[in-house]
Amino acid sequence: MTPGRPVPPPLATPILPDAGTLAAAYGAVSPDSGLVPLTVARRAPKPDDVEIAIEFCGLCHSDVHAARGEWGGQTYPLVPGHEIVGTVTRVGSAVTGFAVGERVGVGCIVDSCRECESCLDGLEQYCEKGMTGTYGAVDRRNGDTLTQGGYASSIVVDHRYVVRVPASLDPAAVAPLLCAGITTFSPLRHFDVEEGDVVGVVGLGGLGHMAVKLAKAMGARVVVFTTSESKVPAALELGADEVVLSRDEDAMAAANRTIDVIIDTVAAPHDLNPLFRTLRVDGALFQLGLPSEAMPPVNPRALIRRRIAYAGSLIGGIAETQEMLDFCAEHGVVADIEMVDAGHLNEAYDRMVAGDVKYRFVLDTSTLQAPAKEADA
Secondary structure (H helix, E strand, C coil): CCCCCCCCCCCCCCECCCCCEEEEEEEECCCCCCCEEEEEEECCCCCCEEEEEEEEEECCHHHHHHHCCCCCCCCCCECCCCCEEEEEEEECCCCCCCCCCCEEEECCEEECCCCCHHHHCCCHHHCCCCCEECCCCEECCCCCEECCCCCECEEEEEHHHCEECCCCCCHHHHHHHHCHHHHHHHHHHHCCCCCCCEEEEECCCHHHHHHHHHHHHCCCEEEEEECCHHHHHHHHHHCCCEEEECCCHHHHHHCCCCEEEEEECCCCCCCCHHHHCCEEEEEEEEECCCCCCCCCCCCHHHHHCCCCEEEECCCCCHHHHHHHHHHHHHHCCCCCEEEECHHHHHHHHHHHHCCCCCCEEEEEHHHCCCCCCCCCC
């Protein structure tokens, strides 16, 4: 896949009475249904909306949890996908920042209150009334319908939550940047990582590999912490300067007081106290992975003795996501991906659960079936 890939024409979908369209999609109809072909109704663009013909959509591990009902309270049918890249096919009458034919992206957020302090500060992900997720969320401005995501041929999104995709980047490899990329970029920027800093990265999956690439592009020295010896060559290939086997007590002792900031991407319970010992005075550990079970307790003494900050971080705001994409274009940073067609989505889900992907799957939406005459969702 190259940056010069021809832009596909808009799909010839039936026009609904309100000038909305039907989109081909894949989604779940129950927790145990797997992903099956669906048709979703997309609204006609309102004055502030952009209609997008989706070309690629990244597969995130959170998609698996949602589709399989592992986070509870899920409404079906559900079309996952919040790492969307496509081209503009229609714009609303009030939209001036986007044009038909332009390549754009949509990440994890499609709306927020736009009035609270967080929203006004460009931190829509922390909206005090709750951001509207790209899928599986109540769309309060559009009749309380359920948002349906990017495993689909098209989507309609308010222009405030759409970003431009730089032409120099492979659009397929950009898709994961809209979740994995911004999730790791945001804490690195928040800590003002710059040349000469030392960044530790815990875990080397979809998030971890992006943390390595972004930190290196910022000029940092990168140390990867992993429990698996087999990950050492992969970490070095990605650009890591050093790899520490976290089960090796001597190696961890040698790393004591050497790290400025740690990006922890592991989503399984693990002991953070040995990692805290590797941080310098005023260092910080950002927790990005969300374990399903309780973590071992944190020893406050480890934090107090070096004024260490233990923090979390959630994706990023829209302006920061655009900043991240522009930074990636400047430094030639994209995700390492494996393309998947619609018929192999369920296999890709199983492989994600098994950790068998290096490092991110991306759906080629040209492999979706034509939409049915009536919408399933």
